[in-house]
Amino acid sequence: MTPRRSKRTRTKGMVWLMLVIGALFVFRLFWLQVVQHDYYQNEAQKEQVARFTIPAKRGQIYARDGSSGIVPLVLNEAVYTVYADPQVVVDKTKVVDLMQRVAGGNLVGGFPAALDNRQSRYAVLARQLNKTQAELIKQADLQGVGVQEGTKRVYPEGSLGAQLLGFVDADGRGQYGVEGALDSQLRGVPGLLKAVTDVRRIPLSIGKGDINVPAKDGQNLVLNVDRNIQARAEQALKDGLARSKATHGSVLIMDPYSGRILAMASSPSYNPDKYYQVKDYSLFQNRVVSEPYEAGSVVKTLTMGVGLDKGVIEPGTVYNNTGSVRVADFTIKNATPDSIGPTTMIDVLHYSLNTGAVFVLQQLGGGSINDQAKQTLYDYFTKRYRLGQNTGIEQQGEAPGVVIPPTDPQGGAVRYANMTFGQGMDVTMIQVASAFSAAINGGTYYKPQLVGGILLPDGSVQDQPPTVLASNVISPTASAKLQDMVAAARHNGFLAFTDPPGYRIGGKTGTSQIIDPKTGKYTNDNSIGTYLGFGGGAKPRYVIMVRVKDSKLPGYAGTVAAAPIFADISNWLLQYLRIPPNS
Template sequence: MPRIKKNEPENIRRSKSVWKAVYLVLIILAAGTAWIQLSPDTRVVRQSQRQYWASVAVSASRGEINDRNGIPLAVSVPATSFFIDPKYWDPKSADLLSKPFGENIAKKFSKNLLGRFHWVIRNVPKEKADAFLKKEIPGLYTISERIRVYPHGELASHVLGYCDIDDYGQAGVELAWNHILFSPPRTRFMTRDSKGKTLDIMGGKSGVLKNTSGSIRLTIDSRIQQIMEWRLSEGAKAAKASWGAGVCVDPNTGEVMALASYPSLDPNDRKNLKDQNAVRNNAVGRVFEPGSIFKPITMSIAVETAAANKNSTYNCRGTMRLADKSMSEVNKRAHGLQDLTHVLMNSCNIGMSIMSMGVPRHQAYGMLRQFGFGEKTEIELAGEESGLIKSPEEWLGTVPANIFIGQGIAITPLQAVMAIGSIANGGSLLKPYLIAEVQDSDGKVIHKGGRRVRYQVMSPKTAEFMRNAMKMVVSEGGGKLAFTEKVSISGKTGTAQIATGGEYTKGHYVASFVGFWPSEKPKYVMIISLGEPQGARYYGGQIAAPIFKAIVEDIVQVSPPEKDLMKTELN
């Protein structure tokens, strides 16, 4: 039986027709849109090029570094960076760049360039940039950044360090604590308005991103730092020294009050960074043979090991045959019979050499390591050296005697001052520290520096004996030029020859003075070292001791000791 076809209702037929028409329109619109995107009108292309977007990573605000009293030592301030869009730049305008930016930059942009973005110069101080911006040059545009500034110039430059063009720490505290101080670069989007003027828009939903950098407060006292740098530079220039170093520490806490290196540099002027002698931090990054400033350390070892005591005597005839070599005094001067105090007062090499023979080499080596020699102090600075000390298996022949007089061992000025600090504080070798406090971006304290004992290197009794002996060195011995009526000083001079190719070179010395004050209850311990002074005066007692004295007297003016600790009458 044949099937009968039913007719669709009229309303259904109409609905299908409508949907077919809709689909057709959508297809036509999609095709048109695709065609416009793939083959845009040339007029639209030209307009978009006039109002293009570009993303540029620029430096953000870096965290502040302040001294112990809140004085800012390193801050970030607004700066202006210049760039060129080659599409709108006329190379004939390059001469206009020579006066503000220099001939090299002008030459670079005197020819046609590819691309759409080229830095001209970055981080120009705002005042200088504003003066130049008074004259508009087509194709030259600006962007706002932050620049690292050291408001006091050279002050504490070797402590602070410096940053690169993108504000990333490269030396000193800036490098060692970059993870705290550094704020990641911000992305800025560059576009043009309808008049062709460049608009600088900060990325982010609100246009302003939160600063993520923390801040640091140092143990440094800017007043003492300024005094030390001034006196060290003055003394180094007078002695025609090639380098110098100074460190002042609180012997009771380990806080570094001042740390200076000569020659100095101003991190605000990047041209200075080419001078490697100025960039080097001699206080922690240079090792040298200490000479006689080492004798208080080795004498205390002899006392602690019972190889010597206050009743011990040593007969100095000016020279002495030891193993296969001769030990001698300066100018072979004989000191005669001496006790421990006079051995130190006269800086007697023969007495110290005889003393070394009574201390087992392995024991002496171990105690020197406890004093911190041969290893880093772990101060919060990049670039610290550990020094060099021979293994006890190498202590043969005259090696022990040489080490007891400060030869055949390499140390840093910081290691020396911390070791002498153990005498000042009663026998504890402390860890030095520069960072008093660290805060995160929210102001929360996340780190606090504090006293930390590394080793108990001597008994309080031995420390007291050594303090008194070192006081006699200044009042009646070889350190007289460090003597002052303002406060009592204990100290020791040192003059060491510099070895070249395994041989000591005549005329090349390191002159040093190390000491502490007030002698009765030390508040400061300090070292001054001058490398390779030129001229007839090169002994530590001649050129380093007077610098030490001048610094002490200046510090007493700004931070006077208590009356009961003032210099006692000579009688």
């Protein structure tokens, strides 16, 4: 081969080699830019684009303050969460030192091990930091570490209304009370920011491919609860429990003509700002709605309402009270031997006669406790008075209780005789007070309501009207007669001396034995005293129900322990609500 031909061959080979190399480059670029375009675009977005959750502000809770104003019960305070991107953190030692020095007790469990998880892009290092702590961390300007603003609940009134309010846990979820029942309404809806970030995960200017969905804040709720009435109820309850050396008690105050809850309290209570320090979780429960019990003789008022509505008794109807009555193979006795002989229905309430309540049941059956009598009482108690079912009040943990139907093997004559005076069935205070309100207000059953409206951004309140669940629970005529009977029963008794003259006050005591956990038997040493009544001028302005457990005072707990608390609150309400005397 001549030198010239050899040179042409080498040149040709180089050309082909360059063509092959060029073809490889072209193929590689085609593979990367066309075939795997979506893959590398997604990888780039993972590195450059981040998703940020924009927290919504939780709605605040307010109470009424007199007739026009409102006051805050639950507010939000700015707190900060410190987070890190383990893939971006450069100097772990500096991060750990800074967090231990600044965050201290706010560090989360698992710190600082979370910084070693390179598969994660988001690791929470500390929660609930104040603004000063947050600023110190921001000033350190450590790569891969960020600060996010949030809120925590604060309670300017301390423990006032703790059980009806509930609290918000460390994960931002409402627990118990209004916070738990209306969690979704209060929590709002978080927003979303999806944007290109720098190496420190800080969002850059928003581009056309970014997403920015604003957060929708939770609603600010205004309760029907009056701050001043609530405070008075809690103090009266606390004083009453101290007098009777009782273990615990509850008070409910409501407007019988709207269902609005003016106060709801239980004692002992807790501070929702320090809920995590509570060891006895029963303190979180609102016993007014969550603890069914045998309410005792206060239920006689409801039994009388049934008899009046069915037309089988009148206030002056007389029966022969012998002090006891035989039902099946069981003898039911009165608690006291008072009023032996001809006795009116008003006296049945005055002296709290069990035999009189059983007499009403007998009249519903034409003179005996038969299927008709039992079914009539059951229908009124459950379908009209709505006992044994949730009322729908804005409280987490409401319990329905139990009312045994007459078709149940346990629904015999003895049980139904006991039910006429509040034994043999489990009901809650909110059920009984709501039923009693319907029985004395003309026959309208209003849904009990804690929330009275929504505070709008302009500072005005969008009121929530009362909700009628049933009309003609008993007739207006029967209701008026029952109201008179309950007022006469109190007026004729010694409790009337605690009432100021000129006002129309009515009420009924109830004392029910409970089972001693040590012996498994009913005993007078373990009892629940209840007082249920109303007060006002020409018509009832409020209904008050008081319950006291395990009073140590001698006598019937409904009279000696619960009734004085009712009187304390009632007399104060007459002045606070500026109710003029009727005469």
